Amino acid sequence: MKISVLYLGRIECRRDNLIQCSDLSQMIKSPISAILVQHPELGNVLYDTGNSPFYASEYSRHTLETYPIPEFISIEDALKKKGLQTSDIDRIILSHLHFDHVGGLKYFRGTKAIKNVLVSEAELKNAYYQVMTGQGGAYVKSLFDLDGIEYKTIKEDTVLAEDMRLFIQQSHTPGLIGMMLKSRSKGNLLVTGDTIYTRENYEKELPPGGSINKTQKEFFDNLAWIKKMERQNSAAIIYGRDFDQITDLNREGSFE
Ligand SMILES: [Zn+2]
Known part of the structure; x- marks a missing residue:
């Protein structure tokens, strides 16, 4: 199995959006990323797809103001650097359906991957519910409701292969x-x-500020669960938006 962390540019937002803090003027770089897993049994699997190339017209003004995008790298270009085309991807896993994770799906139109997009059932239901009731927020229907897309849903922990578990x-x-x-x-x-x-x-146990979680309990319950998994599996963690970690791993290149 070969793993590559792909850097897809960044947004820049108030630090408080990521890490609760009292200084609301501080800004932070928040990387956009995807993970490519080239797997002997599963083929080329992509986890997340980054922003849409048409973000300026597809995202709401609120989104563009809150999360400006000073750097955009398309998933297509990031895959090219690995010697792959979008048509070489066998399966896409979407961590969730927010704009900065599903925006790159449009590059996969007409490929086999668009017929094989894995998401959790709860997430898919929530995303449609939000956009169809006018509460889209970070969900943008045109990004994930593409012609020809076929979602496969999971409800619980899923073993894709002995060395790859969701x-x-x-x-x-x-x-x-x-x-x-x-x-x-x-x-x-x-x-x-x-x-x-x-x-x-993670280390200072600081939840994000803002209103992304309905309660802080969700963050702390999940944190405790991840810490338990980390201990039980002697695992290292790859965080969602740690600029230094994502850019270091991207620079380092593919590893087995
Ligand atoms: Zn999100």
């Missing part, structure tokens, strides 16, 4: 898929997605 978290959104990968060179890797944005959130 789990469903109840924080950030109602069904956010995390991933456990058994790598040869780095041991067990726990991919949290947006439930735990940065190392600082």
